[in-house]
Amino acid sequence: MTELMNLNAKQRRYLKSKNGPGHINGLKFLRLVESGDTKEVAEWLETSKGDVNIKVKNGKVETTPLVCAAEKHDVRMIKLLLDNGAERLQEPRLTPDHLKSINISAENLQVYRGLCSPAYICLTSKDPLGTAMTLSNKLRGFASSGSWTEYREEFLEIAEQLEEFTVNILDKCDNNEEILTILHGPGKSKTKSWKRGDWVVAREAIDKDLKKFVTHPSCQQVLHSEWLEGQPLWSQRPGLVWTLLYWLFCLLVYGVLQPILALMYIVAPCSPLTKMIKSPKTKFCMYLWAYCTFLILAVLTEMVNRYTAARYSMPYFNVGEYQFLDMLDIMLIIAAIGLFWGECQQAIYGGIKAYILDAWNALDMIVIIYFPTATILSAFIESMNLTPKSAMIFNLIPAFFVTIAVIRLMQYFYLHRELGSMLLTFTRMRMDVLYFLILFGVIVWAFTFGFVYMYSGNSIGFASIKQNTFSSVASTFSTLLFAIFGKEVFDDVKVSYVRDEVVEYQDEYGYYNITKLNDYGDINSTMGLVLYAIFQLTTLMLVNLCIAMMSDTYAKIQENIDIEWKFVRTNVWLQFIRGPVLSSPFNLIPNYICIKGVAKRVKARFTTQRVDDEIEYIGKDSSFENCENYAPDDVPDTLCYHELLGVLATKYMEGILDCGEISEEEEEANMPDNDKEEESKL
Numbered sequence: 076m077t078e079l080m081n082l083n084a085k086q087r088r089y090l091k092s093k094n095g096p097g098h099i100n101g102l103k104f105l106r107l108v109e110s111g112d113t114k115e116v117a118e119w120l121e122t123s124k125g126d127v128n129i130k131v132k133n134g135k136v137e138t139t140p141l142v143c144a145a146e147k148h149d150v151r152m153i154k155l156l157l158d159n160g161a162e163r164l165q166e167p168r169l170t171p172d173h174l175k176s177i178n179i180s181a182e183n184l185q186v187y188r189g190l191c192s193p194a195y196i197c198l199t200s201k202d203p204l205g206t207a208m209t210l211s212n213k214l215r216g217f218a219s220s221g222s223w224t225e226y227r228e229e230f231l232e233i234a235e236q237l238e239e240f241t242v243n244i245l246d247k248c249d250n251n252e253e254i255l256t257i258l259h260g261p262g263k264s265k266t267k268s269w270k271r272g273d274w275v276v277a278r279e280a281i282d283k284d285l286k287k288f289v290t291h292p293s294c295q296q297v298l299h300s301e302w303l304e305g306q307p308l309w310s311q312r313p314g315l316v317w318t319l320l321y322w323l324f325c326l327l328v329y330g331v332l333q334p335i336l337a338l339m340y341i342v343a344p345c346s347p348l349t350k351m352i353k354s355p356k357t358k359f360c361m362y363l364w365a366y367c368t369f370l371i372l373a374v375l376t377e378m379v380n381r382y383t384a385a386r387y388s389m390p391y392f393n394v395g396e397y398q399f400l401d402m403l404d405i406m407l408i409i410a411a412i413g414l415f416w417g418e419c420q421q422a423i424y425g426g427i428k429a430y431i432l433d434a435w436n437a438l439d440m441i442v443i444i445y446f447p448t449a450t451i452l453s454a455f456i457e458s459m460n461l462t463p464k465s466a467m468i469f470n471l472i473p474a475f476f477v478t479i480a481v482i483r484l485m486q487y488f489y490l491h492r493e494l495g496s497m498l499l500t501f502t503r504m505r506m507d508v509l510y511f512l513i514l515f516g517v518i519v520w521a522f523t524f525g526f527v528y529m530y531s532g533n534s535i536g537f538a539s540i541k542q543n544t545f546s547s548v549a550s551t552f553s554t555l556l557f558a559i560f561g562k563e564v565f566d567d568v569k570v571s572y573v574r575d576e577v578v579e580y581q582d583e584y585g586y587y588n589i590t591k592l593n594d595y596g597d598i599n600s601t602m603g604l605v606l607y608a609i610f611q612l613t614t615l616m617l618v619n620l621c622i623a624m625m626s627d628t629y630a631k632i633q634e635n636i637d638i639e640w641k642f643v644r645t646n647v648w649l650q651f652i653r654g655p656v657l658s659s660p661f662n663l664i665p666n667y668i669c670i671k672g673v674a675k676r677v678k679a680r681f682t683t684q685r686v687d688d689e690i691e692y693i694g695k696d697s698s699f700e701n702c703e704n705y706a707p708d709d710v711p712d713t714l715c716y717h718e719l720l721g722v723l724a725t726k727y728m729e730g731i732l733d734c735g736e737i738s739e740e741e742e743e744a745n746m747p748d749n750d751k752e753e754e755s756k757l
Contacts, residue, residue, distance in 0.1 A: 105131045108140040113151050120159050127161045136181045145189035150728050153198055163199055164190050184229055187214070191233045193240040194731060197724040204244055204257070204276065204720055211237040212283035240727075241280075241288045247726040253719060254297045261716040273424070274653050281646050282429050290641040302648050305354030329360035336361075337661035344656075344666045355651040358658070362417070362651070363487070365658035369414060370480050372407040373446040377473050379403060404450050411447040413659025418443065420655045420662070435486045442480040449473060489643045496640050500632050503639075504625050511621035515559075515614065522610045523552045529603060545603075559614050 107116050120127060130137045141161045144152040157163070167183040189195060191210050193203075200206040211234045218230040248254045260275025277298070280288045288294065303311070310321045328336075340349045351357055418439055422430040430436050449472070489495040530545035545551045632639060655662055665673075714722065 102131055104129065105138070105140055105143060108143050108152060108156070109147065111147070111149050111152060113155050116152065116155060127156055127159050136185055138182070138185055142185060142189040145192040145195040146185070148192050148194040148731060150194045150198070150731055153192075153195055157198065164195070166190060180226070184226060187230075187233060191237050193236075193243075194728065196240070197728055201717060202261075202720060203724050204241060205279070207237045207240050207244075208276075208279055208283050208285060210234075211241075211285065215284065238285055238287050241285060242291055243727055243730075244720075244723050245288060245291050245293060247723040248293060251297055251300075253723075254293050256714065256716055256719050257723075258294065258297065259716070274649060277645075277649060278426075278429075278653070281642070281649065282426075286635075286638050286642045289645050290638045295641060295645070298645055298648055298652070301652055302355050305351045306356055325360045329357055330364040333361055333364060333658075334661070337657050337664075340656060341661070341664050341666045344668050353656055355648065355654075358651045358654060358656060359487075362658040363484075365410070365660075366414065366484070369407070369410045369443075369446075369659065370477075372403065372410055373480070374477065376403055376407050376446070376450055407450055408447045409660045409663075411443050411659075413661070413663050414439075414443045417655060417659055417662055421650065424653045424655075435483065438479055438483045442476060442483060445476050446473075449476075487647065489640070489647050492640065495644060496636050499636070499639055499643060500629060503632050504628050507621060507624040507628055510624070511617060515617055518610075518613055518617065519552060519555050522555055522606070523548060525606055526551050526555070526603070529606065555610065558611070559618070 104116075104119060107119055128139060128141075130139055139161075141153065141156050141164060144156060145164070164186060167186050187210075191207075191214070193207070196203045196206050214230045214234040214237070218227045218234070245254070245257065248257060258274060258277040260273075260277075260279070277289070277294075307321075307324070309317065310324070336349075336352050339346065340352050343349065352361075418430075418436065421436070452469075485498060488498045526545040527548055544554050657664075
């Protein structure tokens with residue numbers, strides 16, 4: 076080719092230095108790998124004894140045969156290269172410095188394409204599902220990072236491919252048991268490998284925003300069945316009458332009779348009568364009752380402290396002549412401690428990071444901590460010698476926290492299709508509103524300084540007859556801020572400015588100097604009207620822009636509203652599926668299993684006895700598995716999480732190869748020796 080192009084010696088040396096030694100042979104080998112002919116590749120490796128890990132410049136990037144095979148999802152070629160010593164792909168370390176070189180960036184992107192190949196993941200990972208979830212989340216992070224905006228679409232495309240792979244794995248499940256095994260994830264037990272985890276994969280899918288996986292029909296059906304477990308069958312009958320009857324049933328059983336049910340669970344947590352209490356929907360109803368009770372106690376406490384001098388009972392403790400806590404205050408504090416402990420349990424179950432990142436949890440903690448703290452401080456308010464202004468602020472703060480506490484209940488609207496969809500649309504528009512407020516704030520401040528400069532001074536001898544609204548920064552800002560809501564300011568724009576001027580006057584008696592007051596307010600008012608008109612036009616454009624952005628966001632949400640709603644609903648479901656059984660204040664009382672577990676750990680602390688890894692830590696309620704005595708001999712055909720994933724990955728690769736079922740000879744040839752011995756015994 077160099078002769079055909081008539082390259083000189085310098086150009087040929089430069090081209091040779093770029094291609095490197097062995098470029099021609101390496102490129103031929105790469106073309107064989109890309110062709111997918113495994114026989115030719117196997118013969119090449121046997122005869123030429125070439126390096127299977129050779130790096131070849133293909134275009135402007137250096138690549139390896141394994142990367143090319145993984146990019147094409149060629150299962151047989153990937154297996155052949157790995158069996159012949161190909162090194163597994165290593166995840167590149169992406170740093171902003173790599174953006175300085177287009178070659179390095181392109182090579183890293185190509186390596187990620189190979190790493191994220193479903194065929195490569197199935198052949199190299201013990202947990203294909205977890206690997207795909209992790210890589211998908213990482214690539215979405217790269218796409219949203221400001222340093223990698225040039226490759227945003229490529230990263231999102233690869234992440235979408237990985238999410239489709241997780242959905243395909245879920246499609247290969249044949250029954251509910253397999254779906255449950257996948258969603259539960261691997262267990263922590265070392266002695267019982269078949270034991271399921273605590274919804275590890277379902278929680279990870281929500282944390283990593285895999286909406287298609289979470290909203291898969293099979294996944295939703297299993298989780299919905301788990302949510303309704305233990306509820307009466309007639310509760311699902313359609314019709315207004317049955318719905319009202321079920322609400323009345325929940326109010327009576329899960330609300331009024333909650334102390335009796337809680338006592339039964341504390342005394343005998345594994346009793347068949349308490350299975351209804353362990354139902355996720357029962358937990359939700361009992362928590363909702365406890366939270367509403369807490370709000371009622373908080374409001375009553377504020378009303379009693381503010382409008383009533385008499386107390387319901389004898390004071391619990393006195394500070395001088397001031398009453399400290401009465402029975403109502405004590406009930407509020409106990410309820411708050413119970414709710415606080417429930418929030419701590421939720422953080423333990425779902426992970427502290429996921430708990431902190433949820434804005435609803437932040438509202439919970441603010442409300443739960445504020446009301447008991449304010450109740451205790453109110454006893455000292457008279458002894459603090461606060462100024463009237465400070466005391467007034469202290470008395471008015473609860474109004475905001477009561478509002479936040481009631482708004483907190485809106486999260487559970489996600490359980491209803493219509494209300495949940497509306498609330499989801501409302502919350503997704505918050506960024507549009509935030510961007511509008513930033514632009515609007517900058518514009519208001521800009522015009523505020525302009526109006527103040529125009530109306531506030533008499534540096535050249537002018538004086539205003541009356542004080543104007545635009546004379547100070549604070550009044551100007553508030554006036555312009557509320558002008559967007561229709562406040563009229565035309566009268567404030569008009570102003571009269573006067574100036575003393577000496578005029579020479581002549582009459583029949585001679586010349587006189589007369590001081591005359593001239594009003595120049597018309598000029599100032601005209602300029603003010605022009606400036607205000609510009610402000611109105613600007614805000615009008617901003618408001619219409621905000622409406623257009625919100626309309627665009629609404630249209631995008633409506634395209635996938637069913638997926639979005641099911642995703643957030645599933646998050647609420649898992650909070651109660653995995654959450655503690657009892658709600659405040661009964662969750663402060665340890666049950667029998669918790670006491671037994673603590674006793675065993677204390678005993679093991681002072682003896683050489685090994686603690687069973689199935690004992691739950693203190694504070695975590697017992698689940699169904701803790702109450703039932705399983706044995707490995709009872710479930711010989713039960714596949715654990717990793718075993719089932721191996722089967723599902725095999726099914727997936729069979730679909731890629733389109734080769735149908737594996738023959739018995741191939742299956743026996745690939746069977747480990749231990750399994751062959753067991754098969755021969757059977």
